Amino acid sequence: MKNWASLLVIAVVMSACSTPKATISQKSATLYSVQVKKTANQAMEIVDVQMTDGSQWASGSFRLTDASGKRNVLNTKGYEEFGIQVVTPSLTFVPNQALVSYRLEADGPVKSMLLELTSIPAPMEAEARPTLAE
Numbered sequence: 001m002k003n004w005a006s007l008l009v010i011a012v013v014m015s016a017c018s019t020p021k022a023t024i025s026q027k028s029a030t031l032y033s034v035q036v037k038k039t040a041n042q043a044m045e046i047v048d049v050q051m052t053d054g055s056q057w058a059s060g061s062f063r064l065t066d067a068s069g070k071r072n073v074l075n076t077k078g079y080e081e082f083g084i085q086v087v088t089p090s091l092t093f094v095p096n097q098a099l100v101s102y103r104l105e106a107d108g109p110v111k112s113m114l115l116e117l118t119s120i121p122a123p124m125e126a127e128a129r130p131t132l133a134e
Helices: 002-016
Strands: 021-026 031-037 045-052 057-059 061-066 081-087 097-103 111-118
Touching: 021 097, 031 045, 031 097, 045 061, 045 081
Parallel strands: 021 111
Antiparallel strands: 021 031, 031 081, 045 057, 045 097, 061 081, 097 111
């Protein structure tokens, strides 16, 4: 019984300290969507989101949403998954990565995640689009 309780305490501590994971995709020329997964009891403050091609950098404005992207989120504690919608001005470069800076505790150190960008599919050609008649 004592070993079981020790393992439970270790599992809780490890899950509380686990590193958040995220993916990013491009929705349009200036809109990007980040999906973050973390433990629900872990607070996470997003400090900044920057887009880069490796040599040039640009910050975007962002808002936190629930996983569906339909409702705004003010506090990420209690969410195992949430989204970050990032809007950038028209960029003079084509970004291929995003740097998400965050804190896991109030006034704690700023940490970062470098994410590889997945782009939207190429638009269909006008003649290849189905029409209402088809």
